[in-house]
Structures are given as C-alpha cells and as structure tokens.
Amino acid sequence: MSQDKSEARARHWVKTRNLTYVVLVLWFIFSFVVHWFAKGLNEMNFMGFPLGYYMAAQGSLIVFVVIIFVQNWLQDRIDDECGFGEN
Template identity: 55%
Template sequence: MTDSSQRVVHWARTKRLMIITLTIWFIFSFAVHWIADSLNAFSFLGFPLGYYMAAQGSEVIFVILIFWFVRAQQKIDQETGFAEE
C-alpha cells in the first residue's frame, strides 16, 4: 500500500470509530437522561434504573468507553502502519 492509500484507510477507520464512540456517548449523556422517568419502572441494585443510570451508570460507561476507544484506535494505528513505537 502506498502512503497515500494508507492515510485514506487510516482516516476512514478512525472516522468510523469516532462516529460510533460519539453515538454511544450521546446515548448515555443525553438520551438516557431524557428517558429517565420511563426507566424508573425498572430497578437495579434496589435503585430505580433511571436514577442509577443518571447518577452512576453513565460515568461507568464513559470510563469503559475511553478504554475501548484507546484500544480500538491503537489497533487501527498498528494495522495501518501509523502506530507509535
């Protein structure tokens, strides 16, 4: 692969990863809080699910999302030849 085609592949895969990550972030930042009242019909660890997701669940998902994003981006970098040594 030429350097130019590697850059195109790298950017396409990175852009796709960003879109997926931002979609997940949006869901847990805004959508879950918008529908929290509906989620309160269910419970998790004795707490209403809407309360739990707004207070704790979103933060847990964000931490997991950060680690997942870093690993996925590192894999993309390695496969396309842009990994740092």
C-alpha cells in the same frame, strides 16, 4: 509521498473517522437519550435504586470510562493495522 503511504493514510483516516462517529453516537445516547427516558426506567430497579436514577448518578459515568478505554484500544489497533503504531 509514495502511493502506498498515501493509501495507508486515507484508510487510516476513514477508520478513525468511523470510530469517532460511533463513539460520539454512544456518548450522545448515554448523555441524553437514557436520561430522557428516566421516568420509564425508574419502573425497574438496579441494586435497590430506580434504574433512571442509577444511570444518571453512576451508570452513565461507568459507560463513559468504558467507552474511553475501548476507543483507545480500537484506535491502537487501527494505528497498527495502517502502519502508524509504535515500531
């Protein structure tokens, strides 16, 4: 394996790993942290529902879907930047 290819793989792995860490932190926040503060969030309303209830019922699910699409888009950019995208 050439030196350039080895460096590209290492750069690709670092960027992919960092993206994965960010996604896991966001997933943790919207899975647990938001729900831990549901009582405080319920003091605010969103579309007529207490915000804590809304985040538990729908808000977190919407955020998860958005995270999936953004992660996929960013990973494609990382792949292309490092030369591992489609030709």
